[in-house]
Amino acid sequence: MKWSRAVRWAAAGSATLATWGCAQIAGLTSDYHLADGGSGGASGASGGALGTTGGAEPSAGRAGASAGGAPTGGEAGANGGSGPNGGSGPSGGAAPKGGAGGVAGTTGGASGAAGSGVAGAAGNPALGPMRVGFSEFHDSAAGSDNASSHLANATFAKPLGMAAGDFMMVFFGADHSLANLSGTDLSAVGWTLVDQHEAVGTDGQGTYLLYKFASASEPDPIVFPDINSAPSGNGVQGLLSVYRGVDPVNPVNAYEVNVIDTGEQDITQVSTPTPAITTTVAHCLLIAGLSPDSAVDAPVVSTWPDGFLDQVSVINPAHPYPGGWANIYAAERHLTAATAVPASSFVWKPTLATAYYGALSFVVALAPAP
Numbered sequence: 248m249k250w251s252r253a254v255r256w257a258a259a260g261s262a263t264l265a266t267w268g269c270a271q272i273a274g275l276t277s278d279y280h281l282a283d284g285g286s287g288g289a290s291g292a293s294g295g296a297l298g299t300t301g302g303a304e305p306s307a308g309r310a311g312a313s314a315g316g317a318p319t320g321g322e323a324g325a326n327g328g329s330g331p332n333g334g335s336g337p338s339g340g341a342a343p344k345g346g347a348g349g350v351a352g353t354t355g356g357a358s359g360a361a362g363s364g365v366a367g368a369a370g371n372p373a374l375g376p377m378r379v380g381f382s383e384f385h386d387s388a389a390g391s392d393n394a395s396s397h398l399a400n401a402t403f404a405k406p407l408g409m410a411a412g413d414f415m416m417v418f419f420g421a422d423h424s425l426a427n428l429s430g431t432d433l434s435a436v437g438w439t440l441v442d443q444h445e446a447v448g449t450d451g452q453g454t455y456l457l458y459k460f461a462s463a464s465e466p467d468p469i470v471f472p473d474i475n476s477a478p479s480g481n482g483v484q485g486l487l488s489v490y491r492g493v494d495p496v497n498p499v500n501a502y503e504v505n506v507i508d509t510g511e512q513d514i515t516q517v518s519t520p521t522p523a524i525t526t527t528v529a530h531c532l533l534i535a536g537l538s539p540d541s542a543v544d545a546p547v548v549s550t551w552p553d554g555f556l557d558q559v560s561v562i563n564p565a566h567p568y569p570g571g572w573a574n575i576y577a578a579e580r581h582l583t584a585a586t587a588v589p590a591s592s593f594v595w596k597p598t599l600a601t602a603y604y605g606a607l608s609f610v611v612a613l614a615p616a617p
């Protein structure tokens with residue numbers, strides 16, 4: 248695994264998340280757009296229809312990937328690749344094993360009644376990991392500074408449709424250091440720390456990235472206890488994203504981080520560079536993240552990194568003030584081959600403030616399941 252700077256998220260650290268008032272927990276929201284994949288996942292019939300057309304374009308492939316998570320792909324619906332052309336399109340094998348009805352399930356066409364599976368298995372590579380849901384956590388919209396935190400636990404609603412073996416990635420942004428999120432603390436409860444940074448910039452920003460493969464008995468909600476047992480009065484936000492089709496042995500193919508520890512005064516627009524990254528296997532999913540440290544504010548991203556789509560903005564709830572310090576942003580990009588992806592940038596605008604104190608951006612590459 249590659250690391251871009253001497254400054255990197257250490258294997259030990261802590262993190263905290265909290266929500267304003269009662270926990271403000273969001274499940275799938277309009278912030279995230281899965282082009283037709285959402286309906287494909289909810290309905291086997293529609294997923295199957297895409298299978299018969301062979302997944303002519305990437306969004307069709309994603310639809311099937313969330314559509315038929317069953318091992319046989321048969322649950323994708325009566326039409327899930329039963330036609331002779333199932334999975335024969337250029338991106339029809341959205342699942343790692345492709346196959347007839349390959350757009351219909353993670354192993355669509357590997358077995359079952361979804362046609363022969365020959366076209367997909369032989370001709371269509373997998374599109375790689377696909378996001379199947381996400382949940383948000385907020386705690387920064389109270390107190391005299393309108394950006395205080397006061398909850399000890401970070402609580403995420405379990406995203407609808409999450410299944411055993413799915414890959415969960417959590418991204419925390421905080422205006423202070425959090426507890427019980429070191430590599431040792433997390434490994435004891437089944438999580439792995441990818442990186443952490445604390446006391447970054449002139450205002451003590453903290454950022455954390457961690458992951459876990461979901462078990463069959465994953466609880467709802469998913470709770471990180473006592474990460475803010477002594478709340479500092481500063482904001483915290485969190486994003487839990489769920490992906491399917493990730494390599495269960497080596498999920499993180501590459502990771503790079505860029506830390507901006509000096510901000511600016513009297514600014515109207517900020518450009519935070521994302522690091523360049525090089526993958527070593529085909530069909531990785533890149534995730535770019537941004538955690539800006541601004542004054543009490545709700546920054547707006549005006550330009551996302553080149554080629555990164557499926558964007559999520561985790562913005563402080565507008566109560567009692569339409570801002571709040573902690574805000575985090577994420578976007579995704581699928582690669583078809585192992586390659587080097589150059590640096591880009593998040594361009595963002597403060598909406599209420601005229602200063603920022605630092606920022607952190609990262610790019611992580613999730614490897615596809617074999």
